[in-house]
Amino acid sequence: MNKAQLIDAIAGDSGLTKADAKKALDAFLKVTGDALKSGDRVTLVGFGSFGVSERSARTGRNPQTGKEITIPAKKVIKFKAGSELTDSVN
Incomplete structure (x- = not known):
């Protein structure tokens, strides 16, 4: 499902217009970001939670040359699914 399909689904399920559904989705994405x-941390009970964790610097290898490279530290976004979402998929 892409963003346009998600907007259509939100509009269909909520009774909002597509324009209002797009505004709501864009606002959710902006506020979450x-x-x-x-x-x-952003937690939606039953759906899941978004959080940021630190990934430390590490040594990697260039697959083309085999030469060792240093991969810098960075922040990564993680999502952990909630129990209701997990149960609905299974």
Whole structure:
């Protein structure tokens, strides 16, 4: 499902217009991104939670040359599915 299909599904299930559904989805994405940038955790009970964790620097290998390279530390976004979402998939 891509963003346009998700907007159509939200509009169909909620009774909103497609334009309003797009605004709501865009607002959710912006607010979630801003919260994660500031180091907060976003939890939607039953659905799951988004969080940021640190990945430390490590040594890797260039697959073409076999030469060792240093992979810098960075922040990564993680999602952990909630129990209701997990149960609905299974």
